[in-house]
Amino acid sequence: MARVALYQAQTGIDPAANRTGLVAAARDAAxxxxxxxxxxxxxxxxxxxxxxxxxxxxxEQDDPTLAAVREAAARGGLWIHLGSLALQAGDGRFANRGFVIDPAGEIRGRYDKIHLFDVDLPTGERWRESAAYRPGEAVTLVEDTPVGTLGLTICYDLRFPALFARLAEAGADTIAVPAAFTVPTGKAHWHILLRARAIEAGLFVIAAAQGGRHQDDRATYGHSLVIDPWGEPLLDMGPGDTPRLAFAEVDLARIAEVRARVPALEHRRPIPAI
Structure with a gap:
């Protein structure tokens, strides 16, 4: 049984203030x-x-937030999945990059968001992530974390089940889905998609989310979730109003129990071409 903490943030436009919140969350989680x-x-x-x-x-090597979180992990003696940071990608664009940091403060895994959020919503919101960000090209698994082998995704990746299937087939016990979901898409699809991804793969899904009204005037959905392999929510932090921390217990034995009942991973076969 592993005790995990989720930080539901309300990240703003001042990196120093955001760092302070992250370091405090690490301290309180420990x-x-x-x-x-x-x-x-x-x-x-x-x-x-x-x-x-x-x-x-x-x-990456110059980012003060990454450095501060690495130091906080070492000080608190805990693992941290830093959902993602905006970093220079080296070609004039940004990378939306997540990190897994161990209790010594060492980086154990990196993941650049593969699927970029380019949408026009009925509310008039228009997002073009690809205008500034370079898509990732590699799938990432990190072994021997407190939640077993951890697969990494970011936000809009949630809508692409093939990525989750690839992670599950490669041995993931848990998949992380850090997010900044819009309110309209969150209300429509957030819980449904997260539960579906957990059920399909028979594993845990941990989704720390942004929530509330931000300084740039966007609103995010909140509802940070922990979903078990049967699709049951173990934690739902509700809508965002203020940044906060919450805890859940992850029992990896539940994976074998669920997969024995519905061995869908074992039953997968190659799909013939049309």
Whole structure:
């Protein structure tokens, strides 16, 4: 049994203030007995004004938020999944990159978001992530975490079940889905998709989310979730109003129990071409 903490953030346009919140969350997670902390997508900076944001986006080795979270992990003696940061990708674009950090403060895994959010919503919201971000090209698994072998995804990846299937077939016990879901898409699909991904793969899904009204005037859905392999929510943090921390217990033995009842992974076969 592993105790995990989820930080439901309300990340703003000031990276220093966001860092303070992340370090405090790591401290409180450790004090609460968590073996691992999960944080949302864009934990270091959330700013729709890309010209303003660009001044804060640096290369991975120079990012003060990553350095501060690594130090907090070592100080607290806990694992941290830093959901993602905006970082320079080296070609004039950004990377939306998540990290798994161990209790020594070492980076054990990186993942760049593969699927980019380019949509026009009925509310008038228009998002073009590909205008500034470079898509990732690699699938990432991190072994020997407190939640077993951890597969990494980010936000919009949730809508692409083939990625989750690939992670499950490669041995994932848990898949992380850090997110900054919009309110309209969150109300329509967030719970349904997360539960479906957990059921399809017969594993745990841990989704730390942004929530509430942000300084750049966007609103995110909140409802950070932990879903068990049967699709049951073990934790739902509700809508965002203020940043907060919550805890859940993850029992990896539940995976074998569920997969014995519905061995869908064993029954998968190659799909013939049309």
């Amino acid at each position: 004090a609460g007995g968590a073996a691992m902390l999960f944080t949302p997508e864009m934990s270091g900076l959330l700013d729709a004004n890309r010209d303003r944001a660009r001044g804060h986006v640096v290369a």
